[in-house]
Amino acid sequence: MSKQVVSTKVNGDPVDFICDPRESLLDVLRDRLGLTGSKEGCGTGDCGACSITLDGRLVCSCLVLGVEAEGKEIGTIEGVADGADLHILQEKIIDHAGLQCGVCTPGIIVAAKNLLEKNDNPTETEIRYWLAGNLCRCTGYDKIIRAVQDAAAELRKAA
Amino acid sequence: MAFDQQKDQQFKYIGTRPKRQDGIDKVTGQAKYGADTYQAGMLHGSIVRSPHAHARILKIDTSEAEALDGVKAIVTRADFATGLTGENWNILENIMADKRALYDGHALAAIAATSPLIARDAAKLVKVEYEPLPHVTDIVDAISGGAPIIRESSIEANVPEGYHKNICRRFECGKGDVEVGFGEADLIVERDFFTEATHQGYIEPHACLAHMTPDGKGELWCTTQGHYNVQRICAALLGIETSQLKVTASEIGGGFGAKTTVFIDPVACALSRKANRPVKMVMNRSEVLRATGPASSSWSTVKVGMKKDGTITAAQGTYRLQGGAFPSAPSESPAQVTFAPYDIEHAEMVGLSVLTNRPKQAAYRAPGAPMGVFASEQVLDEMAHELGIDPIDLRLKNAAKEGTKGVHGPTYKRIGLIETLEAAKAHPHYSIPLKENQGRGVACGFWFNFGGSTSVSMALSEDGSVALSIGTPDIGGSRASMALMAAEVLGIPYEDIRVTIADTASLGYNDNTHGSRVTYAVGLATIEACKSATQELCKRAAGEWGIDPEAVEWEDGYARPSGPNAGSFEPLSLKQLAAKMTQTGGPINGHFEASPQTAGPGFATHLVDVEVDPETGKSTVIRYTVVMDAGKAIHPDYVEGQMQGGAVQGIGWALNEEYVYGEDGRLQNTVFLDYRVPVASDLPMIDCVIIEVPNPGHPFGVRGVGETSIVPPLAAVANAVSAASGVRQTRLPMSPPRVLKSMKEGKVVG
Incomplete structure (x- = not known):
């Protein structure tokens, strides 16, 4: 199949790539752009390890084709920290030991950041339902939920 | 060091909760996992x-x-x-x-x-x-009459004549005479239990x-x-x-x-x-x-005899584990593990490995134990209810302690089962009143824990920082625990130690990260490697001072003269000694190689409250408390992480997860949508109580914690669902249709 040229912005920078129309955006991010922070845990949109934002909307990048990203703004885990300054969620995930193996962590952070941008005072239940699409097999979620709660509290203090 | 002295050890770094050193890589997406590397021409x-x-x-x-x-x-x-x-x-x-x-x-x-x-x-x-x-995929069908024989050549010599030819291995352990024990019993309960295969x-x-x-x-x-x-x-x-x-x-x-x-x-x-x-x-x-994976499916038969006061007089178990088309099912494990928490005079345990047309069973956290304990801890629960005894009191009455000879053979050194039971009983969770359609479950669990072959090396830099090389992949924060133990021995800050997982060409042989062995065995080797370096540091200080090396001791990061005849010298810090090391005798490194045999067994007690919806049969975990003996928690955050993670995998195993095979022998649920692991919205917070009864076989008292945590939850959740539904739940998963049907029929069928 003939490849296509796609123009996007990734984490704020203009990025053009060519890809096979069958390639997922996740494949493109990882294999063509070297952004391996987004992980493939399932390839069917069930695990959330490949979570990114597309024009600000939280999506599983394994369910988006690379060619569908034409003209869109893509946000990945690599763009969450501001240079050497971690996002408060990244700090709190480390502080609360909200990771063990860490492979779900990028997706969790991208998804939770998207929640806190909409709602900086979510209840425990709201956090649990928002993250229900992000599987973690190591932690039992407890410390992740606490980290998100703590990050939200910090964000409210700063606001 | 004797246990009594060890108990009073004061720690500077051990037991604190510093940030893990690979944290930033993992929250920024920089950490390189298996699929994250590329090579030219690949x-x-x-x-x-x-x-x-x-x-x-x-x-x-x-x-x-x-x-x-x-x-x-x-x-x-x-x-x-x-x-x-x-x-x-x-x-x-x-x-x-x-x-x-x-x-x-x-x-x-x-x-x-x-x-x-x-x-x-x-x-x-x-x-x-x-x-x-x-073909045959079901464990009961596989050892019934007409099943195709998968591989006769794998049948081991000790499998008796007359057994079905898909039983390839038989293991037996026990003590006393169960017939005598059952003769002394006032109450005898015998039941069959079934669990499906789950994936890691x-x-x-x-x-x-x-x-x-x-x-x-x-x-x-x-x-x-x-x-x-x-x-x-x-x-x-x-x-x-x-x-x-x-x-x-x-x-x-x-x-x-x-x-x-x-x-x-x-x-x-x-x-x-x-x-x-x-x-x-x-x-x-x-x-x-x-x-890949999965864990075994199982069929267990458990029979227990008990006196009116709750004393167990005899226990008998047959555990059949299906391991796919390979003789690998860990059937010896439930035979050894299920009644290990109790002091029982008469026990007879048999484990059978069964062949089917399924993938080769792979180890899954305390392999073979959770499914066996699903059976044994439910029988005890049923008997406690029948005799009107509190389920924790029943377990306390029979609990193994130091000196008890386990049904699997060994006599325990210091163990912490009783402490976990007492803490569970005293926990506020245990006295919260239950509402309608809610039930509370208790279960105990045991896991052997393991040592295994281990090599560790540490290298001192001239600026006084330390590179520690270990050979066990870090699956849940173990680099942080190693750095803490090294910091404790060397007396330098946690941040000054960088831990690397060395490749096979750079460090001697290491067994897998398995058997709950890393914090125990690799920790022990790290401590000894660092001690060998501090001995050398003391020698260099002795040389500087012109005194006997024996007259120098290492304390809190300094070489100090020790003893009445050592003389009076300003202590030398690790930094000072490191700066001069190339002039005082060359590089200073430490290493240690061994297969330590002193892993302390792990015990846990789990409490869980479940609400069962009488209209749908859906079970919701509303409260969960894990009480576990960690010996000594090096980094308590990651100990709690193991406790919580194991409990939640167990909840998934109990309520949702199963391999579903069609009549055609093909697996029907091959994506996460259909093979449903617990998600955040399924769960409450998981409360943790870390008990510390030091392992006499580790310098800091460490016991493994990775596996014991998944041993009790299948049974604990089943005991809670049984209480809430009014029907003894003998099959996993306790999916809504199965539980609903059991409530309608008054028993579990299929």
């Missing part, structure tokens, strides 16, 4: 798999696939070593079929091509001719990058719980010398036991050898579910 692999549960392979025609532009190599069984025996043969047979496909998803051939898409397209062009054979469900699929070169050497990067084991097995399966293959462990995205073996690594090596190019292989989720 090819991509794919695998051709059997759609049949059992079939003779008549012919594999690869000509069309080979003709596809971009295909560079195809391998089949003929490309691997011949003449293998034992587990090496079993592993090869599992990762690349020979004459028969033994389960749905069994690998038959593999392709390397210039892109993942071409490799996938080429796999579809491989033509395989099969002669389908009768790590989020990172298996992945590797192999590069074999024409000089017979090779390098392999892979996600694994033990790269030395990968090295050994790959070398054997490829027919090369072990040391010619250098294996580097990537960051690992979960394993829970199933990454202690290999699936695609030798295949990528064989493809690379044939194509003379690097080959990357990454499994998709469907391949992970069909052809």
